[in-house]
Amino acid sequence: MRALFCLIIAIWLACTPKSGNAHALDPGYLDLHQLTPGTWQVMWRIPDVNGQPMRIDAILPEACTPSHGPPPIFDSVAWVSSWVAECGAEIEGHTVRIRGLERQNNDVLLRVQPLESAISTLRFTPEEPALTLPIDPTTWSVFISYFWLGFEHILEGWDHLLFVFALFILVRDPWRLVGAVTAFTVAHSITLALATLGVLHVPAAPVEAVIALSIVFLALEILKHKEGQIRLSEQYPWIVCFCFGLLHGLGFAGALSEIGLPSQDIPAALLAFNLGVEAGQLTFIAGLSVGMFLWRQVARFNPSRLSGVTRPITGYVIGSVSVYWLVERVSGF
Structure with a gap:
């Protein structure tokens, strides 16, 4: 049942994006x-x-x-x-x-x-x-503005959402999942700050391509999953999330650089933006969890009959979308 619910969400996420530029931070x-x-x-x-x-x-x-x-x-x-x-x-x-x-x-x-x-x-x-x-x-007005900017960015950035969604499928333990998402936030906070402050300079096109590649990796991990065998990405997902979070932070920086930061409140703006992203990720996961719970209450069939089929299909859907983004972004070099 979980797998069927996840398949429906995967298809919805796959059908919504219209282009390889999946960032929707465009105020x-x-x-x-x-x-x-x-x-x-x-x-x-x-x-x-x-x-x-x-x-x-x-x-x-x-x-x-x-x-x-x-x-x-x-x-x-x-x-x-x-x-x-x-x-x-x-x-x-x-x-x-x-x-x-x-x-x-x-x-x-x-x-x-x-x-x-x-x-x-x-x-x-x-x-x-x-x-x-x-x-x-006041600094508080800056904090509020950039918090909501980060919150809305993660909820409208389809590639980042698909990454978090793939984690939701791959990692079954709730606390391990929250830890992985938090590690993702810590990692992207580091590169976001370095890139925004001008310490780190990386071209946007390769970053976007590698972000798509990170989703391909998670899709492969979903497809390679076997009952009774815990893969490294499932046992220590925070390691995977931290590594890929460094790359996703560069993607956030590219979007944030188009807007700019208030020169006198850069720390507050960066902190607020990152907290907004974390809040958006946890909200998305909470929404998936609530949706799955309601699905279980409504559906009336034996989930074991479908889980062996829908989980691979979900992995293929996620993989297909991310490979499409990867090819489109690489061809855009």
């Missing part, structure tokens, strides 16, 4: 950098949607001229618009709005860099497309 990004007491440099980064900028626009407070920028230019990743706004009054305490965000599923991060006060980071959501700029920003 908008608005940066307000004060140049003089009445002048602000604005950089507005809009996500790409099928070769066109997402239909959202940043609207500055009424005291600023112009309140929105020129048509954006595509930089191979997103659509970017920049301009200098003259604001006749202090913009702290005034409202910035993302027009059209209420019709989207993405978030928008806002970083405000005043001349004489601390940098603040805010987060627009479809439910809250307008925010009042804080007069006295």
